[in-house]
Amino acid sequence: MNIKDIANKCNLSVATISRVINNDPKVADSTRKKVLSVIDKYKFVPNITGRSLRTQKSNKILVLLPTMSNQFYSEIIQGIEETAEEKGYAILVAVTNLQEHQEIKYLHMLRMKHVDGCISLFNTIEADAITSLAKNYPFVQCCEPTMNADVSSVEINNRQAVYDVVKQFIDKGHKTIGMISGDYYKTSELGRETGYQDALRDYGIKFDKNLVVKNFYRYEDGAIGAKKLMAYKPRPTAIVCASDSLALGATSYLKSQGIKVGVDVCVMGFDNTSITTYTSPTLSSINQPRYDLGKESFKLLYEKLQDINSVNKKIILPFQIIHRESTGCDN
């Protein structure tokens, strides 16, 4: 059942059927009524591949995700989805599992015109490839802009967030502050680590790289990190983590050692995922405005969708430091 079949049933041309489908006003009301009834009768759905081929657009955008197992991305995607829907775009999510060949495979959907644009939450391909991609196709990075790439992006000021946290710790008298981070060496991660170092420097504490433990972002990496840090002399009294999962693993280890989290050792997470309020102790964390990160990403993409040559923008959204029991609930 295609547009031609409908045309035959109606004794009309395909052009008229197409006009009805696309709400073209210059169709007689009686004709429109007849066509719609036939369309309804045969449950006809226009073939979108044919339409895409003709119009050269799909009204779909791709969201590239590094992993499905991080609750952090959920609300971002909702922000994208709801904003996109207002503009008539459906979103498709592809998961790369941090594999470059997967990323390349899905980015091909852009070149193949199977999607009109892409919002990427993580890229492994190099800066030049990103720059060139962004020049030719609507492409926006969210949360994790590739360093030295010329591309529109939305993120928070990761450096400032950790800087502020460390400053607060120092203000409260902490002298030995550890950090548990990842080893992806990406923008957000390096920003967070820079914030840590800058705050120490600005407030007269000597930086020691042994106080920064880098690994993956799994719970167990947080536990391993905490173990290493607790072996440091003098023992750290505060730990900043690059994710809530790391913080959770860290508190889990600390508790197992009888160390009182929030009293003996303060722990700060990152991302403020919903788990933070259901752990004990509840977890202090840095909140990213996830919904808005998604929403603003789509708005940037939409500008590119309208005009691929529009200027690239870098948007920085505000974060909040949320104190809960793991930092003694104060502030």
Next chain:
Amino acid sequence: MNIKDIANKCNLSVATISRVINNDPKVADSTRKKVLSVIDKYKFVPNITGRSLRTQKSNKILVLLPTMSNQFYSEIIQGIEETAEEKGYAILVAVTNLQEHQEIKYLHMLRMKHVDGCISLFNTIEADAITSLAKNYPFVQCCEPTMNADVSSVEINNRQAVYDVVKQFIDKGHKTIGMISGDYYKTSELGRETGYQDALRDYGIKFDKNLVVKNFYRYEDGAIGAKKLMAYKPRPTAIVCASDSLALGATSYLKSQGIKVGVDVCVMGFDNTSITTYTSPTLSSINQPRYDLGKESFKLLYEKLQDINSVNKKIILPFQIIHRESTGCDN
């Protein structure tokens, strides 16, 4: 840059270019080499919309997800993805957020032939619609088959899982056992509740509907559920939850009341998500073979992809009851 442009540059016909692209053996080696070099030079990528329109297939399958914020689905999708890739299919994930209009929108991709098949992890549309969909398009349900729908599906025996847990509780002397469930009234949920009731009945404990608290699946619903159950007289000594999030919320409430989880009250979660080992107490849970649920779903879908008239199969995969601290670590 399209196939015709390449043909011109090569002084060959589009047919030959197409043959090279599709690895047709009957192309002279020298010709192939020349074409490939030109393709490479101009970074030509065949337009998949044109190809799809012509071949009437997309080599893409859709995965329909109720929400992005449940870590449970992550590994299922990986199972689907890896199995699909072996067969040359890419997967696209769409999130419905439990909204029927979203579900319908994405299922349209199937009718519009924009994807070749669909694996759905949750459906809200009625059984007849599912049956009809599955008759006409490759469609498989994973974890949550619609009741009374004629469709291929993969799941665990939810009834048996809870039955076994409750039986274990009874064997250990528990007399008052509560249940915290959801109120979606879907197959898995009702199965779990039936298992609860059946076990009580089979082992001579009178069922009281006040011992089953139904709500959403958020952490807070677990907390609210636990609060209600703890008000029951005599106070329950064991609680079976329909998800880990509910169990986590429940233990969080119990701890806040000074009730020792795993000692005073045993708590069993469901799904064995990774959080279970990083809470205190660690959370007992029922494990679903997530990767295999995904893998087997794709295998069923593949059968339908080959032959839409192949018989519908219902596959049941084994579960495991994992005891941790929240049930006193025994068994």
Next chain:
DNA sequence: GTGAAAGCGCTAACAG
């Protein structure tokens, strides 16, 4: 207000 026809980019007979 409606129709005829071209063409989006590709593949697959069929011919040679």
Next chain:
DNA sequence: CTGTTAGCGCTTTCAC
């Protein structure tokens, strides 16, 4: 081994 050609389903001029 290569080329010619039709056509997948749709939209959009251009006529009328």
